[in-house]
Amino acid sequence: MISSILFFSSQLIQMFMEKFYISTIVLLICPFTISCWIITPEKCYPGCVRIYQWPSGFASLHIPKYTVQIIIESWQSKGVYDVHVACPAFASTTLINPKTFRRIDMADCLLNDGGIINPGQVITFEYSNILPYPFNVVNLKCV
Numbered sequence: 001m002i003s004s005i006l007f008f009s010s011q012l013i014q015m016f017m018e019k020f021y022i023s024t025i026v027l028l029i030c031p032f033t034i035s036c037w038i039i040t041p042e043k044c045y046p047g048c049v050r051i052y053q054w055p056s057g058f059a060s061l062h063i064p065k066y067t068v069q070i071i072i073e074s075w076q077s078k079g080v081y082d083v084h085v086a087c088p089a090f091a092s093t094t095l096i097n098p099k100t101f102r103r104i105d106m107a108d109c110l111l112n113d114g115g116i117i118n119p120g121q122v123i124t125f126e127y128s129n130i131l132p133y134p135f136n137v138v139n140l141k142c143v
Helices: 002-029 031-039
Strands: 049-058 064-072 080-086 101-105 108-111 122-128 136-142
Touching (some): 049 080
Antiparallel strands (some): 080 108
C-alpha cells in the first residue's frame, strides 16, 4: 500500500515537473518583470520599481562604496512620480546629487526630486558607508 502511494506521488511530481518546467525556467530567469506584468498589468505599484545595489570599490579612508540602480518597470503606465524610498538613517560620506536621491526625513528619501520617471528609465547613484542600506519603495504616484 505504502509503495503504491509513493509510486503514485512520484508520478504526480514527475508529471508536474514536465508540465511546468518551461514556466519555472522563465520565472527563474526573469522573476521581476513577470511579476509586474502578471500581478497588476494595468496599474503601477511600488513592486514595479526595482532597486539593485552592489559594492563598487572604496571611497576615502577605505570606506566601502555602493552603486545603486533603480529601474522603473511599470510598462503599462506613462510613468511614475513622487517616488518615496525607505532609507532608515541614510547617510553617505560621498556627495549624492540631491536631484537624483535625497533624504527628506529620518527614514524617507525622495527619488528624482519627485519628478516623472518614465518606464524603463534607470536612475543610478553611488554612496559610501560601512554597510549597505536596505532600500525599499514605500510610495509612488502614477502619471
